[in-house]
Amino acid sequence: DIQMTQSPSSLPASLGERVTISCRASQGISNNLNWYQQKPDGTIKPLIYYTSNLQSGVPSRFSGSGSGTDYSLTISSLEPEDFAMYYCQQDASFPRTFGGGTKLELK
Amino acid sequence: QVQLKESGPGLVQPSETLSLTCTVSGFSLTSYSVSWVRQPSGKGPEWMGRMWYDGDTAYNSALKSRLSISRDTSKNQVFLKMNSLQTDDTGTYYCTRDGGFDYWGQGVMVTVSS
Numbered sequence: 001d002i003q004m005t006q007s008p009s010s011l012p013a014s015l016g017e018r019v020t021i022s023c024r025a026s027q028g029i030s031n032n033l034n035w036y037q038q039k040p041d042g043t044i045k046p047l048i049y050y051t052s053n054l055q056s057g058v059p060s061r062f063s064g065s066g067s068g069t070d071y072s073l074t075i076s077s078l079e080p081e082d083f084a085m086y087y088c089q090q091d092a093s094f095p096r097t098f099g100g101g102t103k104l105e106l107k
Numbered sequence: 108q109v110q111l112k113e114s115g116p117g118l119v120q121p122s123e124t125l126s127l128t129c130t131v132s133g134f135s136l137t138s139y140s141v142s143w144v145r146q147p148s149g150k151g152p153e154w155m156g157r158m159w160y161d162g163d164t165a166y167n168s169a170l171k172s173r174l175s176i177s178r179d180t181s182k183n184q185v186f187l188k189m190n191s192l193q194t195d196d197t198g199t200y201y202c203t204r205d206g207g208f209d210y211w212g213q214g215v216m217v218t219v220s221s
Contacts, residue, residue: 096154
């Protein structure tokens with residue numbers, strides 16, 4: 001199985017700040033990397049697919065990049081609704097696997 | 108619009124079988140695959156298995172011996188059955204449209220307890 005490691009696990013930040021969340025795969029995943037946002041009520045919202053493509057309706061302040069084993073999600077200027085959990089997930093092979101999550105919290 | 112909704116019992120006895128239903132709308136089960144994903148409290152999600160658009164299935168090897176996924180295309184429903192439940196199976200269970208997990212249900216909380 002491909003292991004997905006996210007860092008940091010917790011990220012205190014302020015409104016308007018630029019933040020980056022990292023995700024490392026245990027082996028190359030050829031850009032088959034997705035990002036999700038989860039709110040406290042459990043709602044999961046897809047953000048980015050195939051490393052850098054925004055899902056429909058996702059604000060342009062979200063962006064993704066990476067290659068090989070290392071990927072990142074960047075939020076250019078934090079809005080109040082961005083404080084949530086974020087997960088990466090690989091689509092390269094079965095079983096699909098997720099990172100352990102990053103909690104983005106208000107500083 | 109695309110919607111998925113999970114349903115099933117909130118409480119299951121240890122060693123019993125969990126049965127969940129995912130009812131979809133806005134797309135066809137013969138055109139899109141659907142996966143089940145679960146999430147223990149405070150942990151990351153875990154992919155459980157997939158019902159392919161052609162009726163085939165794929166399972167997480169960690170759960171394969173206990174898990175069965177099926178469907179009824181006439182009712183737009185995908186089913187999950189998992190036997191021999193233990194307390195560490197407690198969590199929220201989601202169904203998601205596969206092909207990038209682009210749509211998710213709201214999830215159903217399942218507690219395994221006597």
